Amino acid sequence: xxxxxxxxxxxxxxxxxxxxxxxxxxxxxxxxxxxxxxxxxxxxxxxxxxxxxxxxxxxxxxxxxxxxxxxxxxxxxxxxxxxxxxxxxxxxxxxxxxxxxxxxxxxxxxxxxxxxxxxxxxxxxxxxxxxxxxxxxxxxxxxxxxxxxxxxxxxxxxxxxxxxxxxxxxxxxxxxxxxxxxxxxxxxxxxxxxxxxxxxxxxxxxxxxxxxxxxxxxxxxxxxxxxxxxxxxxxxxxxxxxxxxxxxxxxxxxxxxxxxxxxxxxxxxxxxxxxxxxxxxxxxxxxxxxxxxxxxxxxxxxxxxxxxxxxxxxxxxxxxxxxxxxxxxxxxxxxxxxxxxxxxxxxxxxxxxxxxxxxxxxxxxxxxxxxxxxxxxxxxxxxxxxxxxxxxxxxxxxxxxxxxxxxxx
Amino acid sequence: xxxxxxxxxxxxxxxxxxxxxxxxxxxxxxxxxxxxxxxxxxxxxxxxxxxxxxxxxxxxxxxxxxxxxxxxxxxxxxxxxxxxxxxxxxxxxxxxxxxxxxxxxxxxxxxxxxxxxxxxxxxxxxxxxxxxxxxxxxxxxxxxxxxxxxxxxxxxxxxxxxxxxxxxxxxxxxxxxxxxxxxxxxxxxxxxxxxxxxxxxxxxxxxxxxxxxxxxxxxxxxxxxxxxxxxxxxxxxxxxxxxxxxxxxxxxxxxxxxxxxxxxxxxxxxxxxxxxxxxxxxxxxxxxxxxxxxxxxxxxxxxxxxxxxxxxxxxxxxxxxxxxxxxxxxxxxxxxxxxxxxxxxxxxxxxxxxxxxxxxxxxxxxxxxxxxxxxxxxxxxxxxxxxxxxxxxxxxxxxxxxx
Numbered sequence: 001x002x003x004x005x006x007x008x009x010x011x012x013x014x015x016x017x018x019x020x021x022x023x024x025x026x027x028x029x030x031x032x033x034x035x036x037x038x039x040x041x042x043x044x045x046x047x048x049x050x051x052x053x054x055x056x057x058x059x060x061x062x063x064x065x066x067x068x069x070x071x072x073x074x075x076x077x078x079x080x081x082x083x084x085x086x087x088x089x090x091x092x093x094x095x096x097x098x099x100x101x102x103x104x105x106x107x108x109x110x111x112x113x114x115x116x117x118x119x120x121x122x123x124x125x126x127x128x129x130x131x132x133x134x135x136x137x138x139x140x141x142x143x144x145x146x147x148x149x150x151x152x153x154x155x156x157x158x159x160x161x162x163x164x165x166x167x168x169x170x171x172x173x174x175x176x177x178x179x180x181x182x183x184x185x186x187x188x189x190x191x192x193x194x195x196x197x198x199x200x201x202x203x204x205x206x207x208x209x210x211x212x213x214x215x216x217x218x219x220x221x222x223x224x225x226x227x228x229x230x231x232x233x234x235x236x237x238x239x240x241x242x243x244x245x246x247x248x249x250x251x252x253x254x255x256x257x258x259x260x261x262x263x264x265x266x267x268x269x270x271x272x273x274x275x276x277x278x279x280x281x282x283x284x285x286x287x288x289x290x291x292x293x294x295x296x297x298x299x300x301x302x303x304x305x306x307x308x309x310x311x312x313x314x315x316x317x318x319x320x321x322x323x324x325x326x327x328x329x330x331x332x333x334x335x336x337x338x339x340x341x342x343x344x345x346x347x348x349x350x351x352x353x354x355x356x357x358x359x360x361x362x363x364x365x366x367x368x369x370x371x372x373x374x375x376x377x378x379x380x381x382x383x384x385x386x387x388x389x390x391x392x393x394x395x396x397x398x399x400x401x402x403x404x405x406x407x408x409x
Numbered sequence: 410x411x412x413x414x415x416x417x418x419x420x421x422x423x424x425x426x427x428x429x430x431x432x433x434x435x436x437x438x439x440x441x442x443x444x445x446x447x448x449x450x451x452x453x454x455x456x457x458x459x460x461x462x463x464x465x466x467x468x469x470x471x472x473x474x475x476x477x478x479x480x481x482x483x484x485x486x487x488x489x490x491x492x493x494x495x496x497x498x499x500x501x502x503x504x505x506x507x508x509x510x511x512x513x514x515x516x517x518x519x520x521x522x523x524x525x526x527x528x529x530x531x532x533x534x535x536x537x538x539x540x541x542x543x544x545x546x547x548x549x550x551x552x553x554x555x556x557x558x559x560x561x562x563x564x565x566x567x568x569x570x571x572x573x574x575x576x577x578x579x580x581x582x583x584x585x586x587x588x589x590x591x592x593x594x595x596x597x598x599x600x601x602x603x604x605x606x607x608x609x610x611x612x613x614x615x616x617x618x619x620x621x622x623x624x625x626x627x628x629x630x631x632x633x634x635x636x637x638x639x640x641x642x643x644x645x646x647x648x649x650x651x652x653x654x655x656x657x658x659x660x661x662x663x664x665x666x667x668x669x670x671x672x673x674x675x676x677x678x679x680x681x682x683x684x685x686x687x688x689x690x691x692x693x694x695x696x697x698x699x700x701x702x703x704x705x706x707x708x709x710x711x712x713x714x715x716x717x718x719x720x721x722x723x724x725x726x727x728x729x730x731x732x733x734x735x736x737x738x739x740x741x742x743x744x745x746x747x748x749x750x751x752x753x754x755x756x757x758x759x760x761x762x763x764x765x766x767x768x769x770x771x772x773x774x775x776x777x778x779x780x781x782x783x784x785x786x787x788x789x790x791x792x793x794x795x796x797x798x799x800x801x802x803x804x805x806x807x808x809x810x811x812x
Contacts, residue, residue, distance in 0.1 A: 041741040050741050067736055069743050072600040073695065074688045078486055085480050097600030180591075180598045215587060215599060368596060396596065409591055409599065 031062040031090070031293060034083030036076060038095035040068040043218045044262045045243040049094045049117070049281055056285030060293075072097025080105035084112045090292045092116070092285070095217070096184075106130035113298055115288055117281075118184060120364035120392045122300045133284050134391035135304035138191035139335055140277030140311040142342045144259045145195015146331050147275040147316065147324055148174070148237050151257050152196065153203045154321035155236065165236040171208035171401070172200065175230030177223055177240035177247045178213045180409045183361075185213075185241045187386055187393035191342050192239055192259070193402055198347070199327075209402045210235060215409035220244035229405075231256050248273065257319070264314040273317035279304065280312045303391040306336055343384035345375065348399040358384065360394040421771040429767050437764050444760030445723075448753035449473075455749055460738045469734060476733020477726045485617045487722075487729055489687070492624035493679055495721040497703035499624075499631045500675035502712050503668045504557075505704070506635070507648040509564065513557060513575030514700020516582035517673045519693070520552040521680020523586050526604070526691035529684075530593065533607025541607035545685055546678075553677020554670045556582060561669035565662040579700070586693045603689035609681075620682045627675060632714040634671075644668045676700070709757065727753060 035053045037046040050066065057064040065088055070079045076098045083091050084105065092115045093102050099119040106114040106127045115131045116122075122132035152172055155161050165173055174196060178185040193209050200207050210230055214222040223246025230238055231254045239259035240247040245268060251258035252269035260276035284304055291298045304310020316324055334340045345355050359370030374394070376385040386395045398404070453469040477487050497514050504511035528545040536544075560574035590601050612618035635641040646654045647664050654661050679699075684691050706724055710717030731746040740746065 040743045042744075047741075064739070065736060066739060066741065067732075068741065069732075071692070071694060073690070073692050074603075078482070082480070082482060085482055096598045100602055182596055182598050215591075217598070366594075366602065408588070 031289070032065055032083075032086070032088040033057060033062050033289060034065045034067065034080070034088035034091040036070045036079050036083070036091065036093040036098060037066070037068050038070065038072065038098070039218055039243070043243040044245075044260075044265075045217065046094060048262045048278060049092075052281035053092070053285055055282050056289060059282075060286060060289045062289055062293075070098070072101075074101065076101035077104050080114065081108065084109040088112065090115070090288060092288070094118075096182075103127055103130050113288065113292055115298065118392050120390060123390065124363050124365065131288075131298045131300055131302065132391055133299075133302040133304070134387065134393070135279040135284075135308075135310040136306070136387045137277065137279050137311055138187050138342050138386050138393065138395070139306055140279070140313060141188050141191035141261075142195035142198075142335070143313055143328060143331060144239070144261075144275050144277040145192040145197075146199055146328060147313075147320055148192070148239065148257070148259045149196040149199025149207075150321040150324045150327060151274055151319075152207070152237055153199060153205065155257075156203070156205060161236055162234075164234045166234075167208045169208075171206045172236055173234045174207050174209045174237040174239075175227070175233070175235030176209055176211045176238070177226040177230065177242055178211055179217045179242045180215065181213055181404070181407050183396045184393045186397075187395035188241050188261075189239075190348075190395060190397070190399055190402065191386075193399075194342060194347055196237070197401070198331075207401065210405055211402060212405040213407065213409040214242055216242070218243045220246040223247045224250045227251060228254070260314075266315070266317055270317075271319060274320050275316050276314040278312050278314060280310050283309050301391050303387050306332065338379050338381075341378075341381050341383035343386055343395060345382045345384065348397075348401075350397050350399055352400065355384070355397065358397065360389075361396070362389045362394050424768050424770045426766050427769050429765060432764060440760050440764055441757070444756045445753070448756030451752050451756070452749045455752065456734060456738060456745075459740070459745055464738060468737070472734040472737040473730035476730040476736075479733070483729070485615075487725060489617045489620055490729065491718075491722045491725040492621050493683065493697075494699055494703055494706055494725055495718060496624045496627055496679040496682070497676060497699045498706040498710065498717045498721055499627050499714055500672045500679065501700075501703050501707050502631060502714065502717070503635065503641075503644055504672040505707060506712050507644040507665065507668050509561070509648075509665060509669065510572045511557065511560075511575055511669065511672055512572050512700065512704075513560065513578045513673075514676055514703055515696040515698060516575070516579035516700070517553040517556045517676030518680040518683065518696040518700060519579075519582040519586050519691075520556045521549040521677035522684040522691045522695045523582070523589060523680075524548040524552040524677075525681045525685045526601075527589070529604045529607040529689070533604055536607075538607060538610075542609060542685075545607070545609075546681060549677040549681035549685075550674045551677070553675070553680060554673040557669040557673025557676070558666060561666050565665045583693050586691055586695075590691065590693070600692060601690045605689070608689045609685040616686070619686050623678065623682060627678070628714050628718065631675075635712075635714065640664075640667065705754065705758075709761070723757075 035049065037049055039046045041047045041050055046068070053064055065083060065086070067079045067083065070076050072095055076093060080091050080093065080102055090113045094117050096118045099116050099121055102114045102116045103121060103125055106129050110129055113129050113131070115133060118134055119132040122130055156172070161172055167173060176189045176192065178189060189211055193207065196207050210233055212226045212229060214226055216222060223240065223242050223244050227238055227240070227247035227250035231250065235256065237257050238247060238251050241261055243262065245265065248258050248260055248265040248269045251272045256272060257274050258269060258272045259274050262276065262278045264273065264276050266273045284302060288298050313328070355375060358374050360372050360374035361368055361370045362372040372389050374384050375382060384395055386393060453466050456469045457466045476483065478484055497518065501511055501514060525545040525548065528541055528548055532541045532544060556578050560571050560578060563569040563574060564571045587599060590597070590599055594601055609619060612622060643654070643659050643664050646657070646659055647661055651661050683695050688695065702724060706717055706721040710720040727750055731750055735743065735746045
């Protein structure tokens with residue numbers, strides 16, 4: 001019996017070999033670009049990358065080879081090497097944990113360009129064909145915070161902010177569902193909080209934010225639970241930095257306004273969706289495709305901005321406060337011109353004190369020790385200069401007014 | 410007249426199911442191949458329809474095979490993944506043969522991963538590499554065995570339900586891994602940087618060979634253990650009937666504990682390979698859900714280590730091949746390929762039913778009624794259900810004749 005089965009398997013293998021040889025015959029003239037994503041389109045984070053790459057490849061007439069569901073382990077190296085084996089000249093991976101495996105592949109395939117989102121090592125590692133990229137998304141978060149703040153003021157004026165939505169000091173409670181206590185998340189929720197706060201301050205109010213972490217980028221159940229916890233604690237407005245529909249759908253059920261990330265959730269959550277900030281990766285993808293086509297060097301560490309079209313807001317939800325669109329335009333113009341800075345040290349304190357100097361961990365050597373002065377002054381504003389020395393966020397201060405419910409992740 | 414009415418009121422269903430006895434070997438194999446073929450056919454049609462005309466029916470198979478065998482790297486990865494799945498299946502076989510439903514494969518693998526990574530993390534570079542390897546191996550085996558023996562002890566002494574217990578142990582292992590990663594990398598995203606010191610060596614300069622070599626040894630060992638050793642016999646007796654085992658003097662508690670120590674230890678070894686040789690790190694999903702996939706491999710392989718080699722190969726082939734189909738056809742969702750893999754599994758599992766049982770249409774045996782003199786021989790060959798019906802019908806006809 002085993003012999004026959006073994007024969008059968010051998011026959012299968014033979015058929016496989018023939019099929020493979022047959023498929024080798026095609027000659028591809030188009031440039032092949034590989035994309036490695038952690039999850040598939042079900043995840044808003046990966047969906048954002050996949051759709052941007054589809055657009056960029058269509059615009060630049062190159063072939064996309066997509067590998068979804070690639071974990072943050074040696075399967076990432078295997079996938080990257082497999083893409084290189086099969087003629088991709090440019091390979092992009094989208095998750096933070098992919099980085100070391102992309103570097104491993106970059107060292108082996110020196111004629112292929114490897115680009116990676118959210119990574120921190122391209123400058124320190126010194127591998128010529130490995131590059132990092134990110135966007136100043138904290139500006140987008142700030143803008144989204146402005147939308148949230150406007151909504152809170154509207155709710156306050158309409159008497160919809162109850163006593164249970166306020167702290168003892170009278171600050172309005174808001175909530176945030178984060179994935180990990182990691183600089184990108186910290187930078188994101190702090191920028192969002194400051195955006196909300198900037199509007200409330202003008203209206204003579206203030207916000208107090210609870211943050212809870214799920215320990216996963218994509219865990220629908222945990223994110224829903226986290227959002228429900230925040231709602232039961234009285235949060236009147238919720239945003240999140242995790243990739244499933246968990247938190248937005250919990251907000252829709254409870255009727256709590258929600259600010260999304262990485263894409264509109266208006267179709268699933270029509271009543272509570274306010275706005276979503278997102279990184280538009282199309283400009284970067286088109287840039288690297290052009291570089292590879294022209295044989296030009298890709299920037300080691302690239303930061304997209306509002307200016308490059310990388311930081312975007314989606315359309316506004318139907319229930320945003322009146323005058324939100326105009327206010328947004330004004331704030332956006334101020335951010336562009338440098339008239340305001342998101343992390344203006346005048347607007348936040350740490351343990352009751354203003355931050356005058358801070359060494360940020362820009363060179364990621366795995367020691368969590370800061371070495372780069374991040375507090376800078378320009379146009380008369382002293383601020384924490386996020387994403388100026390490295391594309392990936394490094395703002396990790398715990399500012400006052402934000403309360404971390406759990407920090408084990 | 411009254412008899413005719415009775416016949417109508419007890420009208421038989423259209424068909425009934427009977428157990429097959431002694432199906433020729435070639436027939437069984439043929440049925441399995443037909444099932445696989447049918448499954449692949451359905452999968453091809455499914456993908457072709459979903460691909461809206463971009464690529465044709467035969468491209469599905471080209472991609473499927475190219476994903477598994479297309480390049481040297483893919484062939485090695487196919488072997489590596491097969492070996493890992495096979496390793497876990499081998500670990501589950503003795504427990505399942507004993508009817509101890511060890512659903513804790515994932516947790517036992519993760520504990521092996523975690524302890525071997527701890528050894529690399531804390532001891533790598535501080536002790537000579539061979540010493541680290543030795544400690545790693547011992548601790549991975551011990552951790553895997555511990556994770557399996559805790560439910561076994563409770564089952565043996567307190568008769569607790571082992572399925573739930575082993576499942577719960579999975580969660581503990583999962584969260585222990587999460588805890589240690591965030592302890593080592595406090596501001597990270599739950600992933601760890603691969604370690605360099607203390608990692609297991611490559612065999613003959615090939616990074617895949619160590620895994621293959623260890624799993625081949627395990628396969629030979631498990632085959633011999635089940636086939637030739639007293640232990641192997643004892644655990645199958647316990648699986649058939651604990652009372653029988655006790656009657657013939659087998660120490661049932663001892664067998665349960667001993668078998669689960671072995672089962673967990675092998676999962677620990679797989680964990681050691683995953684962390685020490687392949688990834689040089691640990692992650693909360695490093696079990697790759699093999700603790701459950703391996704159950705299917707083991708069951709389809711009828712708990713025979715040599716057949717499980719084939720079933721794990723087939724499952725790995727499908728997984729890797731479908732990954733390539735997804736890439737080549739530009740599917741942006743994993744859901745579709747999961748559905749297709751499910752359909753193929755369904756065909757394969759369903760065919761096992763047709764190998765063990767046959768469907769008999771109840772109209773048939775009336776026409777092919779045998780002469781009375783062979784009746785005894787015939788009934789012996791037939792199963793009870795059929796015999797019962799035959800007898801009833803014959804009785805009925807005899808009655809009619811008498812009248």
